[in-house]
Amino acid sequence: MKFPLEWLSEYAKTTNTQDELGDIFTYLEFMQDGPIKDNVIDLEVRQNRPDALSVIGLATELSSKINSELKYPQQNDTVQFTKPNLLIDPQTKDQIKRFTAVKISGIKVSDSPDYIVKRLTKSGIRAVNNVVDITNYVMLEYGIPMHVFDADKLTENGKITLRMGKEGDTLETWLGEIVNIKNTDIVITNSEKKVVSIGGITGEKNSGASKNTNNIILEVANYDETLIRRSSLQHNLLTDAANRHTKILPSDMVEIAIRRACFLITEICGGEIITAEDFYPIKQVRSEISFKVSEINRLSGINIEKNKITEILTNLRYAIIDQTETNLNLISPAHRTDVTQSVDVIEDLLRIYDYDKIPEQPINLAPPINSTPKIYLYEDKVRDLLVQMGLEEHITEPLLKADDNTTRVILENSLNSKKNSLRISVQETLKPVINNYIKHKKNDIKIFEIGKIYQKIDAEFSETSVIGAIILTSNSYKTAKGILDLLFLDLVGVNNYHLNRTDDKKNITLMVKEMQVGFIKNTSKDSIYFEIDLEKLINIDTTNNQSLITKIPFEHEQIFNLVVQKQVLYSEIVKIISSVVSEKDNVNILSNFIEEYTDTVMEKLNKKSYLISLKIQSLVDPVSKDDFKPIKEKALELLKNNLNIELK
Amino acid sequence: MTIDDLKKQIDTIKLEIIDDFQNLDLDSIKIKYLSKNSTFQNLIKFIVDINIEEKKQAGQLINEIKDYLTTEINKKIENIETIERDFDFDYTIPGIKPNLGHYHPTTETIREINGFFKHYGYSVAIGPEIETDEYNFEKLNLPKNHPARDLQDTLYIKSPELLLRTHTSSVETRTMSNSKLPIRVVVPGKAYRNETVNKTNNAIFYQYEGLVVDKGINLGHLKMTLASMLKHLFGENVKYRFRPKYYPQVEPGVGTDIECPFCTGRGCSVCKNRGWIEAAGAGMVHTNALKACGIDSSIYSGFAFGFGLDRLVMARHNITDIRDLYSGNLVYNN
Numbered sequence: 001m002k003f004p005l006e007w008l009s010e011y012a013k014t015t016n017t018q019d020e021l022g023d024i025f026t027y028l029e030f031m032q033d034g035p036i037k038d039n040v041i042d043l044e045v046r047q048n049r050p051d052a053l054s055v056i057g058l059a060t061e062l063s064s065k066i067n068s069e070l071k072y073p074q075q076n077d078t079v080q081f082t083k084p085n086l087l088i089d090p091q092t093k094d095q096i097k098r099f100t101a102v103k104i105s106g107i108k109v110s111d112s113p114d115y116i117v118k119r120l121t122k123s124g125i126r127a128v129n130n131v132v133d134i135t136n137y138v139m140l141e142y143g144i145p146m147h148v149f150d151a152d153k154l155t156e157n158g159k160i161t162l163r164m165g166k167e168g169d170t171l172e173t174w175l176g177e178i179v180n181i182k183n184t185d186i187v188i189t190n191s192e193k194k195v196v197s198i199g200g201i202t203g204e205k206n207s208g209a210s211k212n213t214n215n216i217i218l219e220v221a222n223y224d225e226t227l228i229r230r231s232s233l234q235h236n237l238l239t240d241a242a243n244r245h246t247k248i249l250p251s252d253m254v255e256i257a258i259r260r261a262c263f264l265i266t267e268i269c270g271g272e273i274i275t276a277e278d279f280y281p282i283k284q285v286r287s288e289i290s291f292k293v294s295e296i297n298r299l300s301g302i303n304i305e306k307n308k309i310t311e312i313l314t315n316l317r318y319a320i321i322d323q324t325e326t327n328l329n330l331i332s333p334a335h336r337t338d339v340t341q342s343v344d345v346i347e348d349l350l351r352i353y354d355y356d357k358i359p360e361q362p363i364n365l366a367p368p369i370n371s372t373p374k375i376y377l378y379e380d381k382v383r384d385l386l387v388q389m390g391l392e393e394h395i396t397e398p399l400l401k402a403d404d405n406t407t408r409v410i411l412e413n414s415l416n417s418k419k420n421s422l423r424i425s426v427q428e429t430l431k432p433v434i435n436n437y438i439k440h441k442k443n444d445i446k447i448f449e450i451g452k453i454y455q456k457i458d459a460e461f462s463e464t465s466v467i468g469a470i471i472l473t474s475n476s477y478k479t480a481k482g483i484l485d486l487l488f489l490d491l492v493g494v495n496n497y498h499l500n501r502t503d504d505k506k507n508i509t510l511m512v513k514e515m516q517v518g519f520i521k522n523t524s525k526d527s528i529y530f531e532i533d534l535e536k537l538i539n540i541d542t543t544n545n546q547s548l549i550t551k552i553p554f555e556h557e558q559i560f561n562l563v564v565q566k567q568v569l570y571s572e573i574v575k576i577i578s579s580v581v582s583e584k585d586n587v588n589i590l591s592n593f594i595e596e597y598t599d600t601v602m603e604k605l606n607k608k609s610y611l612i613s614l615k616i617q618s619l620v621d622p623v624s625k626d627d628f629k630p631i632k633e634k635a636l637e638l639l640k641n642n643l644n645i646e647l648k
Numbered sequence: 649m650t651i652d653d654l655k656k657q658i659d660t661i662k663l664e665i666i667d668d669f670q671n672l673d674l675d676s677i678k679i680k681y682l683s684k685n686s687t688f689q690n691l692i693k694f695i696v697d698i699n700i701e702e703k704k705q706a707g708q709l710i711n712e713i714k715d716y717l718t719t720e721i722n723k724k725i726e727n728i729e730t731i732e733r734d735f736d737f738d739y740t741i742p743g744i745k746p747n748l749g750h751y752h753p754t755t756e757t758i759r760e761i762n763g764f765f766k767h768y769g770y771s772v773a774i775g776p777e778i779e780t781d782e783y784n785f786e787k788l789n790l791p792k793n794h795p796a797r798d799l800q801d802t803l804y805i806k807s808p809e810l811l812l813r814t815h816t817s818s819v820e821t822r823t824m825s826n827s828k829l830p831i832r833v834v835v836p837g838k839a840y841r842n843e844t845v846n847k848t849n850n851a852i853f854y855q856y857e858g859l860v861v862d863k864g865i866n867l868g869h870l871k872m873t874l875a876s877m878l879k880h881l882f883g884e885n886v887k888y889r890f891r892p893k894y895y896p897q898v899e900p901g902v903g904t905d906i907e908c909p910f911c912t913g914r915g916c917s918v919c920k921n922r923g924w925i926e927a928a929g930a931g932m933v934h935t936n937a938l939k940a941c942g943i944d945s946s947i948y949s950g951f952a953f954g955f956g957l958d959r960l961v962m963a964r965h966n967i968t969d970i971r972d973l974y975s976g977n978l979v980y981n982n
Contacts, residue, residue, distance in 0.1 A: 026891055026922075027891050027892065028892065029891070029892035029893060029894060029901075031891075031893075031903075031922065032920075032921075032922060033920065034920055034921055035915070035921045046893070046894045047894040048794075048795065048796070048894070048896070225793075226793040229793065229795065229798075233798070246795050247795065297866075298864065298866065298949060299866055299867065299900070299932055299949055300866050300867045300868065300900075301866040301867060301868030301869070302868075341935060342935075343899040343900070343932070343934065343935050344899060346900065347892070347899050347900035347901070350867070350892075350900055351892045351900070355867075355890050355891060355892060355902070356889075356890070358867050358868055358871060358890075359868055359871075360868060360871040360872035360875055361866070361868030361869050361871070361872055362869070362872055363768070363860070363862075363865070363869045363872075363873070365830065365862050365863075365864070366769075367768070367769020367770070367832050368769070368771070368828075368830050368831065368832050370771050371771040371773070371827065371833070372771040372772040372773075373772075373773075373774055375774075376772050376774055380759075383751070383755065386749060387748070387749035387750065387751055388748070388749070389747065389749065390747030390748060390749045391749040392749045392750045392980050393749065393750060393751050393752040393755060394752060394976060394978065395752045395754055395755075395973070395974050396974060396975065396976055397850070397851060397852045397974045397975065398852070399851055399852070409778070409805060410805070411803050411804065411805060411812070412804040412805065412806065412807055413802075413803065413804050413807065413842060414803060414842060415842050415843065415844060416844075416845070416851070419851055429976075430976070432975075432976050433976030436976055436977060436979060437979060440979045442979065446749070452777060454777075454778065461778050461805065461810065462778075463776055463777055463778055
């Protein structure tokens with residue numbers, strides 16, 4: 001928000017330079033939104049504080065910081081507010097916190113005085129005429145929005161009606177926009193039941209003060225902020241008034257604002273105050289806050305001297321009920337609806353006192369025991385393994401266009417129709433990455449992602465941590481399998497992992513101890529995708545069967561060329577060989593796959609040949625041909641009987 | 649054969665060994681002398697013909713020559729290993745590179761910062777991305793209808809209760825609600841927002857947050873924690889400042905800035921002429937949030953901090969468009 005510095009200095013005199021002021025406001029919690037231009041400071045107001053969107057609000061902050069006097073502008077203190085003569089629909093009961101209306105007759109509408117035009121223009125608001133300008137002026141001054149109606153256009157006897165919007169209600173704004181009013185909008189109507197204003201947001205084009213207006217009704221109100229927010233967003237009317245009404249306005253300040261406006265109007269536009277009504281059903285509650293002074297130290301690490309505390313609180317307009325060395329009993333300032341508890345007061349104190357006075361301190365407490373979840377460490381371990389194996393990590397957005405898959409989690413309100421649901425497999429979002437590699441003419445493509453997949457089953461939503469990988473090389477399957485063999489060797493041990501194939505031959509399932517932990521499938525003619533459920537994997541209790549070998553084993557090995565039926569799997573051969581037991585102690589029997597071979601002759605006979613080696617191994621005693629012979633014979637016999645395998 | 653014949657034979661063999669060791673390579677020597685059928689290995693057969701009284705001596709002689717051979721072979725092996733070969737070939741031709749993959753730059757950055765905080769006793773906390781309104785907003789002092797919620801641009805799965813988390817702070821409320829005190833965690837992770845996507849904004853983004861709750865935690869502790877982190881990330885001499893800043897979930901709130909590296913604090917378009925760039929948001933966990941998570945705010949206090957990770961990752965890796973980070977546009981240089 002833009003604040004002309006000369007306007008600010010009318011309420012808080014300062015000798016600081018512009019640069020200093022920039023720093024002062026930054027440290028008061030208002031950052032500059034650009035350099036000071038034309039003696040106007042532009043400050044970012046993020047807080048839920050309507051008073052910060054006002055010149056006097058900022059002046060209060062400034063004067064508190066530099067400990068100077070705060071001057072309030074002149075207002076009409078004589079006007080007496082009476083019980084309201086308004087027609088208020090009971091349906092609006094809890095939506096109106098305060099509604100004040102003053103009728104002023106015999107005004108003359110013309111251009112505003114120079115100082116008002118200048119200050120409005122520098123603040124970014126266009127000057128219109130003196131009456132309208134004053135409402136904007138006071139809004140900027142005190143942060144309380146207000147509106148002026150041409151009383152003659154309003155009703156015959158100047159009565160205002162407040163009710164909720166109805167089907168068919170419309171309003172044309174100053175900018176010529178037609179608004180279709182909803183039943184969640186609060187509206188002000190004239191005697192013809194025509195809507196002349198959407199409360200807290202904007203007035204009707206022709207109902208305000210114009211050149212020929214003689215009699216006006218000045219209205220300053222405070223509505224339920226959630227109502228105004230909804231109306232403002234629904235109609236996309238983000239007016240200055242709406243912006244302030246969506247923060248919790250202090251009702252007590254409504255009176256001050258209308259008194260100020262009355263003063264300016266009668267002084268600048270002439271006229272006489274005829275009636276002044278105040279409907280104030282929901283009184284502003286100012287917070288009574290008590291706390292120990294030691295709380296300041298507990299939260300900041302520093303102490304503030306008692307006199308300084310008094311000074312800051314007084315400058316900020318707190319009412320100090322009681323202050324001792326140890327305790328504080330306060331009432332929050334009238335203009336601060338954001339102050340409700342001790343931490344709010346402490347922040348105010350520290351802000352004004354200066355955050356820079358808080359020294360950096362090391363934490364001298366013992367750290368808690370490690371609570372990093374196992375799955376997090378497991379993911380990192382797997383990540384390391386895959387990178388070491390030459391795969392490249394990607395992170396892809398898990399959002400994509402919804403399809404008719406009912407297990408997909410759909411997003412209700414995505415702005416992007418191509419990204420309105422979550423992936424059910426990493427493959428869905430990883431696949432496009434391949435295209436990029438192909439464009440870059442990469443040949444050996446091995447990519448992976450460790451991330452989540454999301455599912456909806458009945459009404460339950462779930463997310464699971466998985467590895468997804470795509471392999472595209474000259475033999476994608478073999479490469480993928482090599483990676484998986486090595487991965488599972490490390491994670492679960494050599495004997496705990498095996499593969500199955502689905503009946504339709506479209507998927508290969510990865511099994512660990514009879515539980516499926518993942519799958520492999522083709523993604524295109526040449527590439528392979530595999531996915532592993534890390535949450536399932538981590539839960540399977542496995543001991544790592546790796547052991548360091550320091551001794552050179554005694555071995556005897558022989559290579560065989562086996563002729564095998566086409567549909568026989570290598571895993572079946574391994575199973576049979578591993579069932580052979582050596583009579584000698586401490587002897588392991590191992591097989592190793594060397595090569596697969598087939599030609600047209602064998603194809604016709606529905607056969608293939610596997611070159612494998614059979615090895616016996618001992619870490620204890622030397623093994624010889626004589627030890628090998630019975631094992632070899634037993635193995636070959638079993639292979640022949642069970643799988644019809646012959647030696648070539 | 650007599651013992652003298654044997655001696656003569658052995659002497660001849662010794663000379664032959666010396667000669668072969670000059671002229672043959674190690675493999676040929678091994679084949680000639682160590683194969684099962686070689687003469688050398690079959691010397692033992694000659695003992696059969698020798699007199700019983702001299703058999704012992706014959707055996708000794710044979711063992712001696714065998715030992716001699718073994719020693720010479722070992723020497724030769726050692727020699728081969730210590731001979732310095734000349735680099736007499738084009739040594740600049742690219743070698744055979746072993747296969748090494750790459751980590752995603754965000755992963756690398758997260759690991760680095762995790763490592764830094766681990767040093768100070770922080771654990772990592774994680775949580776669901778599909779989150780409830782309660783943990784994502786309510787318990788963070790962001791009740792329904794709070795205007796700050798509008799800024800969040802939430803992606804809803806089932807409004808208003810189920811959504812994709814808009815920040816990793818939801819993990820903090822979970823931790824505060826469900827873990828034993830004290831708490832000292834960092835929370836790296838994905839967050840989502842419903843925004844039109846451009847060079848600097850993306851539907852998903854990564855955050856890095858931290859939370860400490862204990863007895864006697866104050867702003868001084870927060871300042872030193874942040875200062876240490878900034879020094880680690882941007883160098884020992886980094887200029888930084890702490891100023892009051894409003895966030896609904898903390899009170900007092902702190903904005904942390906570092907001097908703008910583009911203009912060294914003089915003011916430029918990147919830093920909106922402020923001379924400073926925002927590095928992290930932080931503050932003391934709001935009393936309302938502590939209470940909502942079941943923590944007695946009169947005994948315990950805590951601080952929290954957070955920052956967007958993507959900008960840091962992009963700056964370190966010279967990426968100018970955030971969409972490249974998570975859209976698969978990254979291709980690694982080998």
